[in-house]
Amino acid sequence: xxxxxxxxxITMTKFGKHPDKDIVDLGAEAAMGALSDAGVTMADxxxxxxxxxxxxxxxxxxxxxxxxxxxxxxxxxxxxxxxxTALRTAIMAIRxxxxxxxxxxxxxxLAGAGLLAGGSRDADDGTWTPRGRQGAVTAVDGRINTATxxxxxxxxxxxxxxxxxxxxxxxxARISQKNHSHSTxxxxxxxxxxxxxxxxxxxxxxxxxxxxxxxxxxxxxxAAAVVVSDSKLETLSKEQQRRAVKVxxxxxxxxxxxxxxxVLPDVNTLTRNAAAQAYEQAGVGPExxxxxxxxxxxxTAELVHYDNLMLCEPGGAVDFFExxxxxxxxxxxxxxxxxxxxxGHPISATGIANIWEICHHLRGEAGDxxxxxxxxxxxxxxxxxxxxxxHILEKRAA
Amino acid sequence: MTEQIPLVDYLRLDGEPRLVAxxxxxxxxxxxxxxxxxxxxxGTEFRPADVAREGELRTFTIVAFAAPGIDVPYVAGVVxxxxxSVSANLINVEPSPDHIHTGMKVRLATYSLGADANGVxxxxxxxxxx
Numbered sequence: 325x326x327x328x329x330x331x332x333x334i335t336m337t338k339f340g341k342h343p344d345k346d347i348v349d350l351g352a353e354a355a356m357g358a359l360s361d362a363g364v365t366m367a368d369x370x371x372x373x374x375x376x377x378x379x380x381x382x383x384x385x386x387x388x389x390x391x392x393x394x395x396x397x398x399x400x401x402x403x404x405x406x407x408x409t410a411l412r413t414a415i416m417a418i419r420x421x422x423x424x425x426x427x428x429x430x431x432x433x434l435a436g437a438g439l440l441a442g443g444s445r446d447a448d449d450g451t452w453t454p455r456g457r458q459g460a461v462t463a464v465d466g467r468i469n470t471a472t473x474x475x476x477x478x479x480x481x482x483x484x485x486x487x488x489x490x491x492x493x494x495x496x497a498r499i500s501q502k503n504h505s506h507s508t509x510x511x512x513x514x515x516x517x518x519x520x521x522x523x524x525x526x527x528x529x530x531x532x533x534x535x536x537x538x539x540x541x542x543x544x545x546x547a548a549a550v551v552v553s554d555s556k557l558e559t560l561s562k563e564q565q566r567r568a569v570k571v572x573x574x575x576x577x578x579x580x581x582x583x584x585x586x587v588l589p590d591v592n593t594l595t596r597n598a599a600a601q602a603y604e605q606a607g608v609g610p611e612x613x614x615x616x617x618x619x620x621x622x623x624t625a626e627l628v629h630y631d632n633l634m635l636c637e638p639g640g641a642v643d644f645f646e647x648x649x650x651x652x653x654x655x656x657x658x659x660x661x662x663x664x665x666x667x668g669h670p671i672s673a674t675g676i677a678n679i680w681e682i683c684h685h686l687r688g689e690a691g692d693x694x695x696x697x698x699x700x701x702x703x704x705x706x707x708x709x710x711x712x713x714x715h716i717l718e719k720r721a722a
Numbered sequence: 723m724t725e726q727i728p729l730v731d732y733l734r735l736d737g738e739p740r741l742v743a744x745x746x747x748x749x750x751x752x753x754x755x756x757x758x759x760x761x762x763x764x765g766t767e768f769r770p771a772d773v774a775r776e777g778e779l780r781t782f783t784i785v786a787f788a789a790p791g792i793d794v795p796y797v798a799g800v801v802x803x804x805x806x807s808v809s810a811n812l813i814n815v816e817p818s819p820d821h822i823h824t825g826m827k828v829r830l831a832t833y834s835l836g837a838d839a840n841g842v843x844x845x846x847x848x849x850x851x852x
Binding site: 388528584 | 727728729730731732751753754755756757758759761762764780781782783784785786787788789791792796798799800805807808809810811819824825835838839840842844846847
């Protein structure tokens, strides 16, 4: 029986028209007010549950204004019950013993235009008018860097190459070639054709060095999972017990503040943090993994995650790939499903779909693409803004 | 002299064009926008801080597909300006991998976005090879 949970601090803003405040201004006012009322800071929070509907904003945007401490952020929606759902989420985390203090925030702007990116010369009276937190007179995407995913992740991969060397267009293309080759054995993949290196490098360039096949495939799809408690599983059939896969680690992180993180998203620190927490929770190390399904939203992303998930030494991702390790016949098979590039990336489904792939191998049911003797697997996803989920799954002991 | 307005308010055009960051007085973290608090130390006091005009290109990409109204290809990147990371486009350079490499030295440059109905000229910025 879990212990009681208390409300330590609480605040509401004045309700009404706030034309000069965007969603994050209002959320910050409430959040900072509640923290102050409680006599604590963001550093004391172990979870952030954030609710906003119409504005389609998320908790990480609030963190970027009031404190990026890397804690898990749960963005919740439940129509008019959103605020209560946010509070419930924080309460559940404390009852589960995952943290001892949490922050729940609910915010809405129904009277204004919400988060404005920037004005436009054509918008009102044809004059340049500064708008938003940067006083932008027109859209900055494309004039000041790019907000496009292929471009952001291209820079993330190229930055690794700048830091450690050896990561060029051809190397990234060979990572893509691996995943397209792996998917030929996966009947559920969106694309199941082998692709030569020449084809991949010669295909349409989206954002150098990511060509079209090096980008995750946009497609439709869904995935779902049923989870059960240990004591309940013991009451079920032998067959149900035999095929049950243990969740040895389930971790969520957000991006903690780093010097450049609000200039180019830092997908590295929060992944490394999530992986470290997961290995500790599961009581295993990367060397114990039999297969990994990681978030190759772009070929340039896969490279950095070899390092972030500690599948190799820091700075050793290029050597790790060159060794052949992440191929299905290598020492550490990565994305034998074909990954997001070839299997596909129906966004909300991916986080459960790559866990399905791991379970498929752990149950010994993966047929042609079975990784022999698979007992332990790791699944990783990352949502930009950012959130990183890492799960470690283990085959049930006989 | 035509009146000028910067593309974003952290580009200052009075005197030599330069970027000015919001620097947290408690921990020195720098931001390029209006702030509610410091994401690093939760402080709420900021001061303007001039950013070095020259730096080193830490990463880049060459974008081939963009929203309507944006010319492609264009080069997007992050410049390390003496310890402050700045997100920007690379301008006045051939947008091809043969002409760009990480580690190259670049400097702040400005360009015109044209005049509005009142004749006010918007000025944008980028970084060009030194």
